[in-house]
Amino acid sequence: MSRDAIVVGAGLAGLSAALRLAKAGKSVTLVAKGPGGLGLSQGTVDILGYTPERVTAPLDALGKLSADHPYAQLGADAVAASVAWLRDELGPELLAGDPASNVHLPTAIGAIRPTALAQPSMLAGNITGGRRYAVVGVRQLKDFQADLIAGNLARSSAPDGGTVSARAAWIDLPARAGEADPSGLTYARAMDDPAFAERFADAVAAVAGDCDVVLLPAVLGVKRLGVWREVAQRVGRDVAEVSLQPPSVPGIRLFDALLAKVKAAGARHIQGSLVTGFASEGDRVASLRLAAAGGPRDLACSNVVYAPGGFESGSLGVDSYGVISERVFGLPLTATDARDLIGPDYWASQKLFAVGVTTDDKGRALGPDGPFRSNLYVAGGLVAGAERWTEKSGDGIAVATGVRAADAIIAGGAA
Amino acid sequence: MSQSEAKRLRERLNNELKRASLDHCVKCTICEQNCPVAGVTILFSGPKFVGPQAERFRDGASVDHSVDYCSSCGTCTVVCPQGVKVAEINSLARAVMKAEHGVPVRDRLITQTTLMGKAMTPVAPIANAVLGNGLARKAMQAVVGVHADAPMPTAHTQTLRGWLKKRPARSTPATRGSVVFFHGCAGGYFEVEAAKCAIEVLEHLGYDVIVPEQGCCGLAEQSNGLFEQASASVRSLVAQLRKPGAELPIVSVAGSCGGMLKHEAHEILGLDDPDLLDVGARTRDISEFLMELHDAGDLPTDFAPIPLRVPYHQPCQVRSQGIGMPAADLLRLIPELEVVESEAKCCGIAGTYGLKKEKYEIAQAVGKPLFDMVLEFNQGVAACDTETCRWQIAKSTGVQTIHPIQLVHQAYGLGRVTV
Numbered sequence: 035m036s037r038d039a040i041v042v043g044a045g046l047a048g049l050s051a052a053l054r055l056a057k058a059g060k061s062v063t064l065v066a067k068g069p070g071g072l073g074l075s076q077g078t079v080d081i082l083g084y085t086p087e088r089v090t091a092p093l094d095a096l097g098k099l100s101a102d103h104p105y106a107q108l109g110a111d112a113v114a115a116s117v118a119w120l121r122d123e124l125g126p127e128l129l130a131g132d133p134a135s136n137v138h139l140p141t142a143i144g145a146i147r148p149t150a151l152a153q154p155s156m157l158a159g160n161i162t163g164g165r166r167y168a169v170v171g172v173r174q175l176k177d178f179q180a181d182l183i184a185g186n187l188a189r190s191s192a193p194d195g196g197t198v199s200a201r202a203a204w205i206d207l208p209a210r211a212g213e214a215d216p217s218g219l220t221y222a223r224a225m226d227d228p229a230f231a232e233r234f235a236d237a238v239a240a241v242a243g244d245c246d247v248v249l250l251p252a253v254l255g256v257k258r259l260g261v262w263r264e265v266a267q268r269v270g271r272d273v274a275e276v277s278l279q280p281p282s283v284p285g286i287r288l289f290d291a292l293l294a295k296v297k298a299a300g301a302r303h304i305q306g307s308l309v310t311g312f313a314s315e316g317d318r319v320a321s322l323r324l325a326a327a328g329g330p331r332d333l334a335c336s337n338v339v340y341a342p343g344g345f346e347s348g349s350l351g352v353d354s355y356g357v358i359s360e361r362v363f364g365l366p367l368t369a370t371d372a373r374d375l376i377g378p379d380y381w382a383s384q385k386l387f388a389v390g391v392t393t394d395d396k397g398r399a400l401g402p403d404g405p406f407r408s409n410l411y412v413a414g415g416l417v418a419g420a421e422r423w424t425e426k427s428g429d430g431i432a433v434a435t436g437v438r439a440a441d442a443i444i445a446g447g448a449a
Numbered sequence: 450m451s452q453s454e455a456k457r458l459r460e461r462l463n464n465e466l467k468r469a470s471l472d473h474c475v476k477c478t479i480c481e482q483n484c485p486v487a488g489v490t491i492l493f494s495g496p497k498f499v500g501p502q503a504e505r506f507r508d509g510a511s512v513d514h515s516v517d518y519c520s521s522c523g524t525c526t527v528v529c530p531q532g533v534k535v536a537e538i539n540s541l542a543r544a545v546m547k548a549e550h551g552v553p554v555r556d557r558l559i560t561q562t563t564l565m566g567k568a569m570t571p572v573a574p575i576a577n578a579v580l581g582n583g584l585a586r587k588a589m590q591a592v593v594g595v596h597a598d599a600p601m602p603t604a605h606t607q608t609l610r611g612w613l614k615k616r617p618a619r620s621t622p623a624t625r626g627s628v629v630f631f632h633g634c635a636g637g638y639f640e641v642e643a644a645k646c647a648i649e650v651l652e653h654l655g656y657d658v659i660v661p662e663q664g665c666c667g668l669a670e671q672s673n674g675l676f677e678q679a680s681a682s683v684r685s686l687v688a689q690l691r692k693p694g695a696e697l698p699i700v701s702v703a704g705s706c707g708g709m710l711k712h713e714a715h716e717i718l719g720l721d722d723p724d725l726l727d728v729g730a731r732t733r734d735i736s737e738f739l740m741e742l743h744d745a746g747d748l749p750t751d752f753a754p755i756p757l758r759v760p761y762h763q764p765c766q767v768r769s770q771g772i773g774m775p776a777a778d779l780l781r782l783i784p785e786l787e788v789v790e791s792e793a794k795c796c797g798i799a800g801t802y803g804l805k806k807e808k809y810e811i812a813q814a815v816g817k818p819l820f821d822m823v824l825e826f827n828q829g830v831a832a833c834d835t836e837t838c839r840w841q842i843a844k845s846t847g848v849q850t851i852h853p854i855q856l857v858h859q860a861y862g863l864g865r866v867t868v
Contacts, residue, residue, distance in 0.1 A: 063773070067529075067530050067532070068479055068528045068529055068530030068531075069479060069482075069483070069528055069530075070530075071530075073478075073479060073482050074477055074478070074479070210491050212491055213491040215494075217478070217481065219481070219482060219488075223488060280477055280478040280479075280482075281478040281479075281481060281482045286482060294792075297790070302773050302774065302778060303773060303774065304771065304772065304773035305527060305528070305768070305771070305773075306526070306527035306528070306768065306769060306770075306771040307771030307772070308532065324771065325771070326711075326770060326771040326772050327708060327711040327712035327729075327769065327770040327771050327772070328710070328711030328712055328729040328730050328732055328770070329711075329729065329730035331772070334744070347530055347531075348531065348532075
């Protein structure tokens with residue numbers, strides 16, 4: 035018995051597709067080498083952050099993108115509906131906001147970053163002119179440098195044009211006695227214990243001083259949601275989590291919640307095995323080959339949603355001759371020669387990152403004469419046309435292309 | 450251990466592909482996020498720190514002792530999106546360390562699983578009484594270093610072989626051909642019920658079940674850095690499992706030991722023996738084997754309902770086989786049986802890790818979320834695919850913990866395990 039769909043990849047695109055399919059009653063197997071990229075992410079959902087000007091109304095700004103951008107094919111309505119669907123699936127304790135408007139959140143170096151949906155624990159950090167921010171660091175946690183963050187915020191102007199006042203303060207509170215170099219996750223695990231969260235809040239309250247909002251490292255609980263509310267109440271002011279470099283606690287929260295939903299909806303989950311090949315029957319992918327321990331396993335399927343990521347995961351690669359290729363299917367790409375696509379200026383546009391797979395309006399990978407296979411859909415970072423890093427568009431593309439592929443399969447488009 | 454062995458292991462650590470794979474590490478922290486040991490103790494600084502990160506700087510220097518706090522659960526390799534063989538690198542580094550600095554007697558003793566089974570079976574009541582005696586266990590902790598509260602196997606007066614000899618000949622014809630059955634040391638001596646149920650289920654499905662003489666897979670020796678002994682053990686087992694026929698499927702009821710045959714002996718011990726690779730390719734976990742039948746439309750699902758909610762824990766060394774969750778999928782085919790997955794990375798015991806007096810507390814902390822969920826969801830029974838994990842769960846929760854195949858056995862009307 036073949037599965038209705040195999041979804042490859044456990045990032046935002048794969049999880050969105052798997053959840054949508056499983057909730058529609060399809061038999062789904064989610065296959066992923068690792069746990070996807072969410073645990074490395076900010077734990078927010080970007081739609082569009084820069085065009086390159088900073089964007090405040092992302093759906094309106096989609097119209098300014100070129101015709102070969104993934105958003106141009108998807109359309110603003112589909113993007114808005116997909117992102118709102120994800121937000122509503124995860125619920126207000128995990129994602130809040132309006133796809134039509136960006137909030138502007140401080141980063142772990144004190145830059146101001148636009149994003150569409152954020153966790154409720156972050157929203158008080160929406161940088162607003164005239165507000166006074168206290169940035170409270172923990173001496174033992176090197177990934178959150180309060181002086182750097184406060185200094186950079188204080189020399190920035192708020193997106194509304196107002197001035198930002200920010201100052202740094204520090205607390206001294208080991209999460210585990212004797213640990214030399216704890217990560218944010220160590221603190222988040224400690225914060226799952228209400229007693230530690232209280233001690234943390236009391237220490238913060240003692241140094242926060244005169245301010246409207248206390249900015250804290252995003253370590254306010256990983257299993258237990260709502261710790262930020264307890265801390266805010268004890269501190270007596272608004273608090274906001276600022277996402278750190280990986281391990282990203284807010285990202286892990288989203289991954290854990292989405293995977294639990296996918297499994298609760300009945301999907302099978304195979305972790306740790308790389309997809310290494312496929313077999314075709316006529317114009318269809320008939321099965322995917324997995325490199326399981328001991329030897330290959332062939333998984334029969336009616337449809338494939340291929341959401342393995344792009345260069346960052348090795349799904350796209352560049353060899354020593356500059357040849358770009360896609361790892362599993364050898365999918366046709368928008369460019370195959372990397373040599374002219376990597377510019378000398380690190381900060382300038384790097385066209386290599388826009389290389390990928392083009393799709394039809396159902397999300398199927400396109401070859402020269404139509405779909406590469408009639409049942410092979412691609413989603414997420416593999417889709418061509420966006421420089422996700424600079425645009426801050428990767429999350430919205432992932433969710434919307436994941437949903438598009440799932441909906442095409444649910445509608446019975448190709449199987 | 451000889452200096453030549455230390456030199457040989459270091460050569461492997463420096464030169465093999467597993468070592469080269471560390472250059473694929475992009476320092477993303479995903480292994481650190483998922484490591485069950487680093488999450489509960491600062492004594493292990495995490496798979497990335499002691500592995501791909503530290504290995505670059507060792508350059509001949511001895512491996513940091515913190516690597517010995519790795520439990521070898523393999524989670525880091527499973528979750529690494531870049532294909533870095535983190536667990537394999539760290540296991541090899543530990544073997545180098547032990548070869549250079551020596552191995553405690555305790556670590557040599559607790560790896561002798563077959564010997565324990567053989568010695569304990571004839572004197573089972575006495576052995577059980579000694580292992581259940583608090584004073585004896587305190588003495589054992591002081592002298593040998595096995596923690597007084599760590600779970601110990603229960604010896605039975607009848608081995609699997611004894612049962613096989615005495616049972617009546619099968620009454621139904623074998624319609625599906627033969628399979629080779631791998632029961633592991635525990636299945637042979639301590640957990641004979643699981644092995645019996647698996648054999649009866651396979652026979653019920655129409656298989657002729659061949660149970661060759663079989664020794665230990667060497668996994669416990671490998672986890673303790675005793676690579677020479679582990680290699681000898683697994684080679685001998687491979688020869689035993691190949692005897693009945695070169696094409697036959699090998700079906701394993703020993704969850705973790707199946708992983709030793711499939712990939713660990715090859716990737717950690719570095720054995721490139723074609724016989725081992727052949728056995729690895731033919732080995733299937735019992736639940737995996739049945740789910741492959743199911744997905745091919747060949748598994749009868751005329752299961753009797755089992756009205757029960759059962760917490761199920763997939764052992765780390767079954768998860769690392771990269772086959773999904775076949776036992777959970779299989780149990781969900783049984784009407785009225787509600788399966789609650791533990792979502793826990795490891796039960797803590799990790800073979801022999803949690804037995805050691807200096808690691809016992811860590812192992813219990815690793816297993817705590819699992820024990821909590823078993824206590825919350827059980828209705829008298831929990832399920833898990835590996836023997837030592839079952840002992841750990843049962844000892845730490847007081848809940849009877851069985852192999853999933855025992856529920857399948859009941860659902861086929863072959864016996865009764867639930868109350």
